[in-house]
Amino acid sequence: MSFYTSLSGLQAAQTDLSTISHNLANVSTNGFKKSRSEFADVMASNFTSDPRRMVGSGAVLQQNRQQFSEGSLLTTGNSLDLTVAGDGFFAVRMPNAVGTQAYTRNGSFSVDPNRFITDSQGSRLQAYAVETDGTVPANSAVGDVRIPLNSGEAVATGSVTLQMKLNAAATQIAGNFNAADASTYNTATSSSIIDAAGNTTTLTNYFVKDAPNDPSGATSWTMYSYAAGAPLNNGNGTKVTFDGDGNMTAPIGAFALSTTPAGTAGAAQQTISLDLTGSTAAKQPFAVVSRSQDGRAKGEFSGVAVDESGIITASYSNGDSVKLGKVALANFVNPTGLKQNGGNYWTTTGLSGQATMGTSNENGFGKLMSGTIEGSNVDITEELVNLIAAQRNFQANSKALDTASQISQTIFNIRA
Structure with a gap:
């Protein structure tokens, strides 16, 4: 025996x-x-x-x-590296098992080529759907988080304001203006605008001093405007004049730069209103004081972040911020009864009980931390x-x- x-x-x-x-x-x-x-x-x-x-x-x-x-915490700075400080697990949907939900403490996530938030094995992070203000609707179910590629609708530029200081001591330019020849104009400045197709293009204004220095100090210029490399107003210039004190006397208020060529072939054309109000002329180098335009490009995805409450927010190039969901956390009556599946995954058993779902900082759930990874507790x-x-x-x-x-x-x- x-x-x-x-x-x-x-x-x-x-x-x-x-x-x-x-x-x-x-x-x-x-x-x-x-x-x-x-x-x-x-x-x-x-x-x-x-x-x-x-x-x-x-x-x-x-x-x-x-x-x-809890294992040791490592600060990474990556906004999609998440840690549950306290009790709770991330819920993920496994890629090769339709409808199978698993649970993990490894919060290393990233955006895959299809714009889903996934872990290194392709399992998709689960989150609650949210309203635009970030609140979770009643009876909201958990699901995959997919980031929209674009945000908002493009708005073509309708008006441009440009305030500058022209150099009153600049020499007169003789001969015909040619945008490709820098010797035929005194100075130029460019502004980004949105064309009728929603694309960002460039409005460039060239300034040619077309009168000799007046004893009174008054100056006269011709401004030639180009958009997307093509001349506006059929190539005709706009007279810009200043009195002896350097104050602009013409044009007064906004004026139209008509039939702006679209940046995309076949797209509709547009007309832009340009306002030079506040511009001056003085014996000093050319400078732009301010510029603005009222167009708005369609936003392209530029980044994603998760705050400590679990709200997933996507940022776009046009300044939009879109709330996509709230990270779902799971907890169990008896976590030691969970089945280890390998790959840092656990699944439920009769011993563990079914998952109780919630979010960060709720009773029974830990606090979510972004930019950190939980290491092994060994x-x-x-x-x-x-x-x-x-x-x-x-x-x-x-x-x-x-x-x-x-x-x-x-x-x-x-x-x-």
Whole structure:
């Protein structure tokens, strides 16, 4: 009988060694939770047995208990690196199992080519749908998070304001203006505008001083306007004049730059109103004081962020910010009953119970942190000490088995 008792001890020590080895192998695995082998003694008895004379029959594995203490936190600066500080798991939908939901503590997410928020294995982060103000509607279900490629509708530029300081001491330019020849104009300035097709193009204004310096200080200029490289107003210039004090006398108020060519072939044309009010002329280098335009480009996706409440917000090139969802967190009555699936995933079992879903900072759920990753909760020093203890346990049971073998051999060697 002692053979089987020692054998059970060897098996227990070997199981303990395997558990410790698994913990050490995952010391650098993000979101990994260590396990601890727990054993129970085996007693063979019945109702007639005298409890004072019972002898145990070895050890048996009672459970491989997962330890859900929090791992170390690493700051990454990546907005989609998430950590649950406290209780809770991220819910993800596994890619190769339709409808199968898994749970993980590894919050390393990114945007895949299809603009879904996924982990390194392609599983999609689950989140609650939200209203435009970020509130979660009643009875909102969790689902995938997909980032729209664009935001808003393009608005073609209707008016441009340009305030500048022209150099009154500039020399007169003789000859015909040619936008391709810098010697035929004194200075130029460009403004980005939105064409009728919603594309960003460039409005460039060239200034040619067309009168000699007046004793009074008055100056006269001709402004030639081009959009998308094509002349406006059939190439005719606009007279811009200043009095002796450098104040603009013409044009007064806004004026039209008609039939602006669209930046995209076949698209509708547009007319722009240009206002130079506030521009001056002085004996100093040319400078732009201010410029603005009322067009609005269609926003292109530029980034995504998650705040501590779990709101996922996408940013766009036109300044839009769109709230896409609120990260769903899961919790369980008995997390140690979850089934380890590998790949940092857990799934539910009858022991764990079904997931209770919620969000960051709710009762029973941890606080979400962005820009950090939770590492493994394995303590190397502790595991190495446990490894030594498991090794000694194995050696002790081996010695007990060897001793039982020697006693048996002694009995076999007894001769009459």
